[in-house]
Amino acid sequence: MTGAENPTQRNRRRLEDAAARILAGNATVSDGKLTLKSLATEAGVPRNYLYRSEYVAIAEDFERRADALRQSEQTPDRxxxxxxxxxxxxxxxxxxxxxxxxxxxxxxxxxxxxxxxxxxxxxxxxxxxxxxxxxxxxxxxxxxxxxxxxxxxxxxxx
The missing domain is CATH 1.20.5 (Single alpha-helices involved in coiled-coils or other helix-helix interfaces)
Structure with missing residues (x-):
């Protein structure tokens, strides 16, 4: 499989793109809330994927950035x-x-x-x-x- 994206890479890219959309207030699929459930829905992956070792870093980064937005009261309103x-x-x-x-x-x-x-x-x-x-x-x-x-x-x- 040279040049092709494996499922883990594809899911990682989906989660990162979804996190960027939600944090910018541009959610297209989910309700746009700053939650892991919304992140999984926006990325089109099951929510339990966020607890797998290969995606935990993305979930933690999303939660950290979402908390920072909440504290700065600049929460994007969908x-x-x-x-x-x-x-x-x-x-x-x-x-x-x-x-x-x-x-x-x-x-x-x-x-x-x-x-x-x-x-x-x-x-x-x-x-x-x-x-x-x-x-x-x-x-x-x-x-x-x-x-x-x-x-x-x-x-x-x-």
Missing amino acids: REAQIQRLQADLGEATRLARRYREERENARAERNQAASQIVFLAEQNRLLREELEAERSVTRLDSASARNRALSPDSASR
Whole structure:
């Protein structure tokens, strides 16, 4: 097993990542409380793993850092962190909505301008077709009389 993470290493990494999230107030799976139960839940491992020799150091470090947070009265409040994340998300959604409204208005203006151009060009096309039809219905007298002379039976006998 070269390069692959063994189960102990994977659980150690999960516990360390979960401890960092909980201590920062960014718990995603657990209730975010500063307890070993929350740590195990956040890491996705059974709670009894925290009492195994390979993970005891992580559990003790977590408890020490959690106690320090409690004593300094800077305990991360999961709800407060969630409110802050939601406010940031709302700000981003509001910004996107504003941008989309502007894009929509620009597209409507372009559509209206294109529709006006289409109406103008259709009218120009109609006028040109009428002019063309008027030109086709006019017969030139000099060419018509020459044609009639060439086709008449009298001209063949002359």
